[in-house]
Amino acid sequence: MNNIRKHIELYGQVQGIGFRPFVYRLAEEFSLSGFVYNHTQGVVIEIQGEKKNADEFIERLKLAEREELPLLKIISMDIASANPVEKENSFEIRQSQTEGQISALVTPDMATCGDCLAELFDENDFRYRYPFINCTNCGPRYSIIKTIPYDRPNITMAVFPMCGKCKGQYENVKDRRFHAQPVACPACGPKITLCDNKGNVIEEDSNQAIKKTAQLLLEGEIAAIKGLGGFHLACDAENDAAVNNLRQRKMRDYKPFAMMAADIDTIRQFAYVDKVSEKILRSIQSPVVLLPKKESNTITSSVAQGVNTFGFMLPYVPLHHLLFAEKKFKALVMTSGNISDEPLICKDDAAFENLAGIADIFLIYNREIYRQVDDSVVHIICGEPVLLRRSRGFVPQAFIFKNEVKDEIFAAGADLKNTFCFVKQNRFVVSEHIGDMAEASVYKHWLNSIEHLKNLFQAEPSIFVCDMHPNYFTSQYAKKIAKEKKLIEVQHHWAHIASVLAEHNINKKVIGLVADGTGYGTDGAIWGCECLLASLDDFERFGHLAYYTLTGGDLGAKQAIRPIMGLMGKYNLSVPPDILESIEPDGEKIKAITMQIEKNINAVQTSSLGRLFDAAGALCGLGNSNDFEAQIPMALEAVVDKNINEYYPFELVNTEVHIGKMIEMILKDRKSGMDISIISAKFHNTTAQFFLGLAKRAKEQTGIKTVAISGGVFCNRYLLTRLIELLKDNGFEVLYNRLVPSNDGGISLGQAAIAANSI
Ligand SMILES: [Zn+2]
Numbered sequence: 001m002n003n004i005r006k007h008i009e010l011y012g013q014v015q016g017i018g019f020r021p022f023v024y025r026l027a028e029e030f031s032l033s034g035f036v037y038n039h040t041q042g043v044v045i046e047i048q049g050e051k052k053n054a055d056e057f058i059e060r061l062k063l064a065e066r067e068e069l070p071l072l073k074i075i076s077m078d079i080a081s082a083n084p085v086e087k088e089n090s091f092e093i094r095q096s097q098t099e100g101q102i103s104a105l106v107t108p109d110m111a112t113c114g115d116c117l118a119e120l121f122d123e124n125d126f127r128y129r130y131p132f133i134n135c136t137n138c139g140p141r142y143s144i145i146k147t148i149p150y151d152r153p154n155i156t157m158a159v160f161p162m163c164g165k166c167k168g169q170y171e172n173v174k175d176r177r178f179h180a181q182p183v184a185c186p187a188c189g190p191k192i193t194l195c196d197n198k199g200n201v202i203e204e205d206s207n208q209a210i211k212k213t214a215q216l217l218l219e220g221e222i223a224a225i226k227g228l229g230g231f232h233l234a235c236d237a238e239n240d241a242a243v244n245n246l247r248q249r250k251m252r253d254y255k256p257f258a259m260m261a262a263d264i265d266t267i268r269q270f271a272y273v274d275k276v277s278e279k280i281l282r283s284i285q286s287p288v289v290l291l292p293k294k295e296s297n298t299i300t301s302s303v304a305q306g307v308n309t310f311g312f313m314l315p316y317v318p319l320h321h322l323l324f325a326e327k328k329f330k331a332l333v334m335t336s337g338n339i340s341d342e343p344l345i346c347k348d349d350a351a352f353e354n355l356a357g358i359a360d361i362f363l364i365y366n367r368e369i370y371r372q373v374d375d376s377v378v379h380i381i382c383g384e385p386v387l388l389r390r391s392r393g394f395v396p397q398a399f400i401f402k403n404e405v406k407d408e409i410f411a412a413g414a415d416l417k418n419t420f421c422f423v424k425q426n427r428f429v430v431s432e433h434i435g436d437m438a439e440a441s442v443y444k445h446w447l448n449s450i451e452h453l454k455n456l457f458q459a460e461p462s463i464f465v466c467d468m469h470p471n472y473f474t475s476q477y478a479k480k481i482a483k484e485k486k487l488i489e490v491q492h493h494w495a496h497i498a499s500v501l502a503e504h505n506i507n508k509k510v511i512g513l514v515a516d517g518t519g520y521g522t523d524g525a526i527w528g529c530e531c532l533l534a535s536l537d538d539f540e541r542f543g544h545l546a547y548y549t550l551t552g553g554d555l556g557a558k559q560a561i562r563p564i565m566g567l568m569g570k571y572n573l574s575v576p577p578d579i580l581e582s583i584e585p586d587g588e589k590i591k592a593i594t595m596q597i598e599k600n601i602n603a604v605q606t607s608s609l610g611r612l613f614d615a616a617g618a619l620c621g622l623g624n625s626n627d628f629e630a631q632i633p634m635a636l637e638a639v640v641d642k643n644i645n646e647y648y649p650f651e652l653v654n655t656e657v658h659i660g661k662m663i664e665m666i667l668k669d670r671k672s673g674m675d676i677s678i679i680s681a682k683f684h685n686t687t688a689q690f691f692l693g694l695a696k697r698a699k700e701q702t703g704i705k706t707v708a709i710s711g712g713v714f715c716n717r718y719l720l721t722r723l724i725e726l727l728k729d730n731g732f733e734v735l736y737n738r739l740v741p742s743n744d745g746g747i748s749l750g751q752a753a754i755a756a757n758s759i
């Protein structure tokens, strides 16, 4: 015999996506013997047979990522020759090996696939209407895995012994459920229960529980629904009383709610869905997609006030599909099941304890969600999906870079919209959205999540990265655990720009334009509107918005009167009394703020663009305080008249932007009764123009033609789109965030990239 034998090791996203059955079928097709097994770093394959067949097998393996298994991500494939084995006449899938270095990738949770959906509504299928139907192409993953490798004993399905039928499929290599770890059916798997808000069972039969829930939602009740990564609070989005009820009980007055509708056609009744949005809505990640509202729609206005978009997602677990199949409502509000800014709730007992005052009914099931994962949020910029929150469906998919990093890295991220990042070998694993550290429960959840991800990826970081801000909880923690190990402190806005460079896998000097709320600057001031010259190696500050005084600490980001008074002081302007009174009727308070500015008490110097947006919005009569982050700026964006190309005058003094004239003109336009849609457009356009001005000046002095854009204020679609177009029209190459948010959710990747580059 001329048999040859090959030993193949694969790394990447290779587990939990139906890879081993695929390899088995492929080996059969080419009459090869040998074996395949998952080990802690990836997958090992040995094949034996005719050389021609073995070569073709390997070719097909390389193509699988593009053709047969879209979820497969091979980072590297090592192929070595081995000595042929005698008396081996079959190919087998072997038990997972747990020894060795554990760094195999865990896959994200995936929306129900088309095959499972067809079975779900097929009366002849034994999983007909079974709310936990899944297969190797879909279902829970990251949210149910306790430790690696990804096998039944290590997931929260371990407590459900498979019945004969399920086991048969699980063990049948020809089946779509071959080694599908969460496989289950009505006879052996988890069940749905409907309870009242005291935990008393209303309905124990899964199907009846779902039908009853749909009926009660139609009647205006609020339901806590256990989903894939945690609980949602749900109510009928067309029912004004129900939505207002939810707002009152959740004590969330204004922040827009996300919604779910049965299908794209239904969403189209409320919002505009272009081709790209449709593709993203239907993707296995199934995120919330921000879509332009239709002028007239039947969603009750309190769902999303002060914004011009609706956030919609499609059903992504069988339970959602079954609920919508009842056809009782067109769209449900599906907002995170948590209290104010605390972490998403994923455990039943915590849900009853915390959400009983909000939800009337609880639709739960007896399988544990091990890790909470929020819904991801996407919007469309220049025809491409851009992530605003990277969580369910995306995490823990690693960013994979060509070069291996010698040391392991932990990047702590920022204090707001936190994510953190582990770097191991050539993989950058950015955590799910964690939240804002000011909330003690979020900080606790953060520590917990760090431990979990560290365990999943067996990370042993020797380099720690954090923000320069001395008061960040994340920085203090990083400093504490770094001890004698290497600690790198990275300036906030440099990290923003580095996140763009990392995403695009480049390291060269670029013009970095940052539009942000706050970030600690190297001079101790609070930066926020910056033009940097930056690479992963270093950065310098080229230009910025001229400093103004901001008082009141954290209140400065809430009360628009504070940046307004700071800007008035800076430019020697005064707000007409009627406008001033509408923003802050308390004259004493204004006096106190003025005094604080003059005497520099509880005051900082800032170039914050976010606060300038607060000021402009308030001067346009769009609100006096941010009840949630960026409420006023979002309202200002929502009213923009996109047909206006004019902008206000501003001055570029060397590399410092002075906006006194713009503010003067805004006040003038307000006084003359100009429509705020025009004022808002002119304001946004001015911002884009002064960024362009800075970029041009930087190009003149350095010859750099590539601009990287990042920062929280660039979640503003109008501003970002306008600036990208302006820069391109002026001959710049423009890079911006797509895979991680341009807000602080992207900071950890930027920090990690800077640290990795420094080794
Ligand atoms: Zn499936």
Ligand SMILES: [Zn+2]
Pocket: 162, 163, 164, 165, 166, 167, 184, 185, 186, 187, 188, 189
């Ligand atoms: Zn079963």
